[in-house]
Amino acid sequence: MSVESAKAFMERGKTDKEFAAAVKECKTEEAIMSFVTKTGFDFTLDELNRAEDREELTEDDLSKVAGGFTKSGCSHRYWNGLDF
Numbered sequence: 001m002s003v004e005s006a007k008a009f010m011e012r013g014k015t016d017k018e019f020a021a022a023v024k025e026c027k028t029e030e031a032i033m034s035f036v037t038k039t040g041f042d043f044t045l046d047e048l049n050r051a052e053d054r055e056e057l058t059e060d061d062l063s064k065v066a067g068g069f070t071k072s073g074c075s076h077r078y079w080n081g082l083d084f
Helices: 003-015 017-024 029-038 045-051 059-063
Strands: none
Touching: 003 017, 003 045, 017 029, 029 045
8 A cells, every 4th residue: 555556546537537537436435445446556545645745725825715614513525526
């Protein structure tokens, strides 16, 4: 398992539209990890998160965002929300 494999997965999603569409069909953590294995990649969700290479927000960026929560307190993550 490796961050390098996760980066290769992300790169393929950027260049292969059919691959990206198949990833977006995965609705659960189990489905995405099954797809990862089936397509020959080997990484954990933690490694995928580290591979996403998110830049730090500037003060200007932060001033443009709003936060909050729902009354239901729902807190779940959409695993098909990868940004290819």
